[in-house]
Amino acid sequence: QLQLVESGGGLVQPGGSLRLSCAASGFTLDYHHIGWFRQAPGKEREGVSCITWNSRSANYADSVKGRFTISRDSAKNTVYLQMNSLKPEDTAVYYCAAKRSPFGLCALLTDYDYWGQGTQVTVSS
Numbered sequence: 001q002l003q004l005v006e007s008g009g010g011l012v013q014p015g016g017s018l019r020l021s022c023a024a025s026g027f028t029l030d031y032h033h034i035g036w037f038r039q040a041p042g043k044e045r046e047g048v049s050c051i052t053w054n055s056r057s058a059n060y061a062d063s064v065k066g067r068f069t070i071s072r073d074s075a076k077n078t079v080y081l082q083m084n085s086l087k088p089e090d091t092a093v094y095y096c097a098a099k100r101s102p103f104g105l106c107a108l109l110t111d112y113d114y115w116g117q118g119t120q121v122t123v124s125s
Helices: none
Strands: 003-007 010-012 018-025 032-039 046-051 058-060 068-073 078-083 092-100 119-123
Touching: 003 092, 018 032, 018 092, 018 119, 032 068, 032 078, 046 068, 046 078, 058 068, 078 092
Parallel strands: 010 119
Antiparallel strands: 003 018, 018 078, 032 046, 032 092, 046 058, 068 078, 092 119
8 A cells, every 4th residue: 555644744833843854665765856744724635845855856836945844754655844033824634645767857747646644733823
């Protein structure tokens, strides 16, 4: 069974930090691009960040540049999203996704093959 499981969400005050984890089960994340997406109530799903299969390139939405960092721990078959300086507008359900790709760049598009169940991030005082 192929699964992605997100964890690390929760309630945090504005300016605070969270680290989200995306763990793969049933397959290896090697040779997969991994993306983080989010969806707030009443809004379309949007791409947040992605990292290439070899971790040599990453991409970020303008709204999170300088605040979020994506990384990969291949030994743990896990990808992380470190979120700093959180704002109320970051409140959303965050999803991780994977797609097998040999290419050197990743895109913040929704054409990924495997998706997690999502984890809620709420930024509020």
